Amino acid sequence: MKIRCIIVDDEPLARKGLKEYIADVSFLELAGEYDSPVKAAEILQQEQVDLMFLDIQMPRMTGIEFLRSLPQPPQVIFTTAYPDYAVESFELNVLDYLVKPISFERFMKAVLKAKNQQKNTTSYFFIKCDNKLEKIAYQDILYAEALQNYVAIHTSSRKFITYLTFKGVEDYLPADQFVKVHKSFIVALDKIDSIEGNELLLGPHHIPISRNLKDEVMEKILNNRYLKR
Structure with missing residues (x-):
C-alpha cells in the first residue's frame, strides 16, 4: 500500500532533498510539494493525503499554526532547522520531528513509523x-x-x-x-x-x-x- 505524501517547505533545497528521499522509498508516493501552507491547504481538502512533511518556520504562517488550523490533518512529520519546537510539536501528536540536515537513516526511521501506523489504523x-x-x-x-x-x-x-x-x-x-x-x-x-x-x-x-x-x-x-x- 502506497503512502501518499506532500512536502510543505519554503526552502527549495529542503524540498529537493525530501523529494529524492521519497523517490528512494517504495511505499511512498509524492502527491505534491508546496512552498507555503496556504498552497498546501487546497490539496488536503480535495485529495487523499496520508502523510505531510511540514516545515515549521515559514513566512505568513508557521507549520505549527497550519497544523492547528486543520480539522482533520494527515500524519505529520516536522522537518525543521530548529530543535526548540520539539515539545510543542509532540503535544500536537505529530509522528516525528526531524532536524535539518536530515540523514536518510533518520528519514527512514520516521517513515517506517508512518507505515506501521497506517497498517494498524487502516481497515x-x-x-x-x-x-x-x-x-x-x-x-x-x-x-x-x-x-x-x-x-x-x-x-x-x-x-x-x-x-x-x-x-x-x-x-x-x-x-x-x-x-x-x-x-x-x-x-x-x-x-x-x-x-x-x-x-x-x-x-x-x-x-x-x-x-x-x-x-x-x-x-x-x-x-x-x-x-x-
Whole structure:
C-alpha cells in the first residue's frame, strides 16, 4: 500500500532533498510539494493525503499554526532547522520531528513509523462504482481481477467494478495480506482454502496461478506453515 505524501517547505533545497528521499522509498508516493501552507491547504481538502512533511518556520504562517488550523490533518512529520519546537510539536501528536540536515537513516526511521501506523489504523478504503463511493473493508475482499480498463473487486457479498488500473490496486493493497498470483488476479492470503495444481480455491472460485509466479506465490502462501513429514 502506497503512502501518499506532500512536502510543505519554503526552502527549495529542503524540498529537493525530501523529494529524492521519497523517490528512494517504495511505499511512498509524492502527491505534491508546496512552498507555503496556504498552497498546501487546497490539496488536503480535495485529495487523499496520508502523510505531510511540514516545515515549521515559514513566512505568513508557521507549520505549527497550519497544523492547528486543520480539522482533520494527515500524519505529520516536522522537518525543521530548529530543535526548540520539539515539545510543542509532540503535544500536537505529530509522528516525528526531524532536524535539518536530515540523514536518510533518520528519514527512514520516521517513515517506517508512518507505515506501521497506517497498517494498524487502516481497515477499509473507498472506490467509485456506479456513480457512488463504495466502502470496502480489507477483510471482506476475496480477490481482485483485471478487466481491460477496469478492475473487479470480489468480496464475500458482491462484486464491485471500478475504473482503476490493476497496478494501482496492487500497489494499494497491503502486501502482507494480498498476493499477486497471475497478471490478472490478486488474492487475499487468508481466504485461500486449498491449492490444486496451478489453481487456488477460494470457496467456489478457482483462481489460476501463473507459471512464472508460482514459486514466489507458493512461498508467500505457505510461509513456513506447511506441515509435512
